Amino acid sequence: MEEINTVRLYGAGGHAQIIHSVLKQNRVAVTEIFDDNPSGCHPKFKHISILEIDKDFSQEGDPFIIAIGDNFQRSEIAKFLQSEFATAIHSSAIIDPDIKIGKGTVVYAGAVIQPNTTIGKHVIINTLASVDHDNVIEDFVHISPNTTLCGLVHVGEGSHIGAGAVVVPKIKIGKWCIIGAGTVVIRDIPDYAVVVGNPGKIIKMNYPEESKK
Numbered sequence: 001m002e003e004i005n006t007v008r009l010y011g012a013g014g015h016a017q018i019i020h021s022v023l024k025q026n027r028v029a030v031t032e033i034f035d036d037n038p039s040g041c042h043p044k045f046k047h048i049s050i051l052e053i054d055k056d057f058s059q060e061g062d063p064f065i066i067a068i069g070d071n072f073q074r075s076e077i078a079k080f081l082q083s084e085f086a087t088a089i090h091s092s093a094i095i096d097p098d099i100k101i102g103k104g105t106v107v108y109a110g111a112v113i114q115p116n117t118t119i120g121k122h123v124i125i126n127t128l129a130s131v132d133h134d135n136v137i138e139d140f141v142h143i144s145p146n147t148t149l150c151g152l153v154h155v156g157e158g159s160h161i162g163a164g165a166v167v168v169p170k171i172k173i174g175k176w177c178i179i180g181a182g183t184v185v186i187r188d189i190p191d192y193a194v195v196v197g198n199p200g201k202i203i204k205m206n207y208p209e210e211s212k213k
């Protein structure tokens, strides 16, 4: 993977502070941070000048990481940004060396990613998440802290796997699903489903496109 020494962040909230911390440990300088509401930025950034997307933004410059936890918002911003994207990978993450990780993806402390897994673009692999062998994690997914994805799991675009969830082997989770914290997924999940409990059951549907209207 090519070495990047300078990065810009798009978003200055709670998620951005973790990415900022990972980059600092990796000795990657954050040259600019943009937000649509600089006054509402995370307290961590109160001594940093946050730039306004409407006023100060230019497509030209260092590669970006979209530092926004909401999967749908991240996907919308990725459509608009024409710059290169960088990755941020914590040094304590254990990642099989042959794994392909897409641009814009972040991997946090203690995460484990096993062989023959593919990680898409703008994905979040959060603290202590375990992503086992032969998984396919599509673009804009968030795998929350302490989640266990067993072998041969497929997670569709934009889905959010909540903290501490367990997904048993060979399960296919559709796109834009939400798997609740602590859920145990034992059956395939259709697109847009919100699933909670053990065993996981669908309680409603999640259509993020509709929130745009």
Ligand SMILES: CC(=O)SCCNC(=O)CCNC(=O)[C@H](O)C(C)(C)COP(=O)(O)OP(=O)(O)OC[C@H]1O[C@@H](n2cnc3c(N)ncnc32)[C@H](O)[C@@H]1OP(=O)(O)O
Binding pocket: 126, 144, 145, 161, 162, 163, 164, 178, 179, 180, 181, 182, 183, 194, 195, 196, 197, 203
């Ligand atoms: C570093 C970080 O912080 S990363 C962020 C990680 N974030 C997460 O893990 C959050 C995951 N989100 C959840 O678990 C949420 O509870 C969701 C998305 C599943 C549901 O949230 P909402 O849509 O607001 O649903 P709501 O809270 O109204 O709950 C609906 C019903 O499901 C139940 N429910 C909600 N979440 C869960 C859950 N995780 N496990 C079991 N039952 C649940 C509620 O008790 C409620 O049941 P009732 O109708 O019998 O009272």
